[in-house]
Amino acid sequence: xxxxxxxxxxxxxxxxxxxxxxxxxxxxxxxxxxxxxxxxxxxxxxxxxxxxxxxxxxxxxxxxxxxxxxxxxxxxxxxxxxxxxxxxxxxxxxxxxxxxxxxxxxxxxxxxxxxxxxxxxxxxxxxxxxxxxxxxxxxxxxxxxxxxxxxxxxxxxxxxxxxxxxxxxxxxxxxxxxxxxxxxxxxxxxxxxxxxxxxxxxxxxxxxxxxxxxxxxxxxxxxxxxxxxxxxxxxxxxxxxxxxxxxxxxxxxxxxxxxxxxxxxxxxxxxxxxxxxxxxxxxxxx
Amino acid sequence: xxxxxxxxxxxxxxxxxxxxxxxxxxxxxxxxxxxxxxxxxxxxxxxxxxxxxxxxxxxxxxxxxxxxxxxxxxxxxxxxxxxxxxxxxxxxxxxxxxxxxxxxxxxxxxxxxxxxxxxxxxxxxxxxxxxxxxxxxxxxxxxxxxxxxxxxxxxxxxxxxxxxxxxxxxxxxxxxxxxxxxxxxxxxxxxxxxxxxxxxxxxxxxxxxxxxxxxxxxxxxxxxxxxxxxxxxxxxxxxxxxxxxxxxxxxxxxxxxxxxxxxxxxxxxxxxxxxxxxxxx
Numbered sequence: 001x002x003x004x005x006x007x008x009x010x011x012x013x014x015x016x017x018x019x020x021x022x023x024x025x026x027x028x029x030x031x032x033x034x035x036x037x038x039x040x041x042x043x044x045x046x047x048x049x050x051x052x053x054x055x056x057x058x059x060x061x062x063x064x065x066x067x068x069x070x071x072x073x074x075x076x077x078x079x080x081x082x083x084x085x086x087x088x089x090x091x092x093x094x095x096x097x098x099x100x101x102x103x104x105x106x107x108x109x110x111x112x113x114x115x116x117x118x119x120x121x122x123x124x125x126x127x128x129x130x131x132x133x134x135x136x137x138x139x140x141x142x143x144x145x146x147x148x149x150x151x152x153x154x155x156x157x158x159x160x161x162x163x164x165x166x167x168x169x170x171x172x173x174x175x176x177x178x179x180x181x182x183x184x185x186x187x188x189x190x191x192x193x194x195x196x197x198x199x200x201x202x203x204x205x206x207x208x209x210x211x212x213x214x215x216x217x218x219x220x221x222x223x224x225x226x227x228x229x230x231x232x233x234x235x236x237x238x239x240x241x242x243x244x245x246x247x248x249x250x251x252x253x254x255x256x257x258x259x260x261x262x263x264x265x266x267x268x269x270x271x272x273x274x275x276x277x278x279x280x281x282x283x284x285x286x
Numbered sequence: 287x288x289x290x291x292x293x294x295x296x297x298x299x300x301x302x303x304x305x306x307x308x309x310x311x312x313x314x315x316x317x318x319x320x321x322x323x324x325x326x327x328x329x330x331x332x333x334x335x336x337x338x339x340x341x342x343x344x345x346x347x348x349x350x351x352x353x354x355x356x357x358x359x360x361x362x363x364x365x366x367x368x369x370x371x372x373x374x375x376x377x378x379x380x381x382x383x384x385x386x387x388x389x390x391x392x393x394x395x396x397x398x399x400x401x402x403x404x405x406x407x408x409x410x411x412x413x414x415x416x417x418x419x420x421x422x423x424x425x426x427x428x429x430x431x432x433x434x435x436x437x438x439x440x441x442x443x444x445x446x447x448x449x450x451x452x453x454x455x456x457x458x459x460x461x462x463x464x465x466x467x468x469x470x471x472x473x474x475x476x477x478x479x480x481x482x483x484x485x486x487x488x489x490x491x492x493x494x495x496x497x498x499x500x501x502x503x504x505x506x507x508x509x510x511x512x513x514x515x516x517x518x519x520x521x522x523x524x525x526x527x528x529x530x531x532x533x534x535x536x537x538x539x540x541x542x543x544x545x546x547x548x549x550x551x552x553x554x555x556x557x558x559x560x561x562x563x564x565x566x567x
Contacts, residue, residue, distance in 0.1 A: 021310035021311055021312045021315075022310065022311070022312075022313070022316075022342050022343075023310050023311075024311060024316050024338055024339070024342055029342065032341075033337075033338050033341050033342070036341050037337065042337070045333070045334050045337070048334070211526070214522060214526070215526075218519065218522055221518075222519075230519070
């Protein structure tokens with residue numbers, strides 16, 4: 001009788017507290033809140049909430065979202081640790097896709113070594129995962145060194161509509177439109193300003209030719225008229241401009257080549273960003 | 287005699303209810319919990335807990351306060367876009383004119399800090415034209431003054447502070463800074479008439495002397511060449527050397543004035559940040 005009375009008396013207070021209060025930090029609510037933060041794009045807080053509940057709720061979707069959060073935050077070390085947890089998951093191929101993408105982002109210049117050293121899981125049978133891997137490997141060759149890869153090898157993993165873009169990247173990589181700094185220097189040594197013109201800086205080239213030519217003429221004319229002091233001043237100035245014109249041409253060619261490299265990498269970056277690093281679209285928020 | 291079973295039952299029952307009651311907290315408690323983080327300057331945790339409150343609280347009664355504190359926390363963390371976003375959410379949930387004013391001022395302050403002063407002026411104008419805030423005109427002018435400071439327009443800043451009080455502390459300060467500025471056009475004009483004089487004006491005496499010397503040398507050689515009827519020499523020295531050093535002298539005078547003014551502005555902002563005790567953005 002006392003037991004029934006106790007339950008009868010305490011039950012309303014319990015119900016009352018449920019109606020007015022919320023357990024903000026219960027496991028289920030933490031998960032709901034984490035999902036909300038994830039969809040809001042607040043990955044830093046989302047991952048903190050997911051990490052807090054992952055030991056209690058064994059769920060490979062949560063593990064995958066943690067991996068996605070770390071990837072979005074660029075915390076590749078932490079992301080990598082989560083991949084190893086997924087070996088028995090149904091989502092293991094998705095984990096692997098993200099692992100490759102993260103690895104590529106982390107160290108894009110050596111990603112192809114995964115392929116060459118056979119340092120990846122060849123047990124993966126899923127075509128889509130391997131396809132992403134091979135696309136990233138091709139991109140890595142384009143970023144670093146072609147290592148004797150043929151155009152067919154590089155282009156093969158890509159969709160038909162992207163192949164022409166990749167093919168043009170390959171051609172650029174194989175034969176970049178560089179200008180020779182040595183040739184620019186030699187040309188300017190023979191005809192002042194011609195090295196600049198060779199690099200495409202026509203205005204600078206013509207200016208260098210005129211200034212150096214004028215100073216040389218002034219030096220010659222003053223020597224002829226026996227104005228030795230002025231003649232030597234113009235000789236010094238002429239020599240200074242002549243040397244500067246050679247040095248300037250060499251530097252211009254180097255800058256030109258650096259710009260070619262920059263534009264090439266910029267093009268690759270743009271292509272990768274447009275393709276979102278070949279990451280599949282995950283729909284967790286609708 | 288009470289049996290062991292009964293004691294156990296009662297203990298379990300009470301402990302269960304106690305645990306349940308302890309875990310369940312009201313929205314007010316959650317708000318205070320989050321606010322506590324804010325007060326302790328743990329802004330990351332404060333944002334998390336305020337967001338948690340907003341997510342679970344179905345009454346919407348904390349939409350204003352929680353978003354305001356999230357905005358303030360983001361502002362403290364330098365995440366100005368996020369701050370403005372949450373202040374805007376807070377603005378949409380204001381209940382009183384005072385809250386609306388307070389939130390808009392916060393948005394203006396963030397715009398001042400991140401130097402999007404154009405946006406700050408637009409918001410200040412809209413507040414000023416709103417008759418609801420007719421009694422807040424001093425505060426509007428105060429923040430307008432700050433916006434002018436961050437827009438590097440100290441003269442207008444002085445005018446804004448003066449409209450609050452003729453001897454307003456910041457008005458006096460803005461005037462003193464404005465008086466310390468070098469006039470870039472004046473520096474250039476001085477150098478037009480006497481090469482190097484603009485540099486002297488900005489306190490760069492060595493640079494002024496060097497500039498003057500080069501111009502005297504090449505000017506002398508140019509004039510001498512023309513006097514000696516060596517017209518070609520005169521033309522070449524004049525155009526390739528004298529003109530180059532003369533224009534360089536003008537550019538230098540302007541550059542030094544700009545650099546000095548930037549130093550003055552930076553020192554002034556440093557003072558305001560560290561030593562001024564009044565409200566700051």
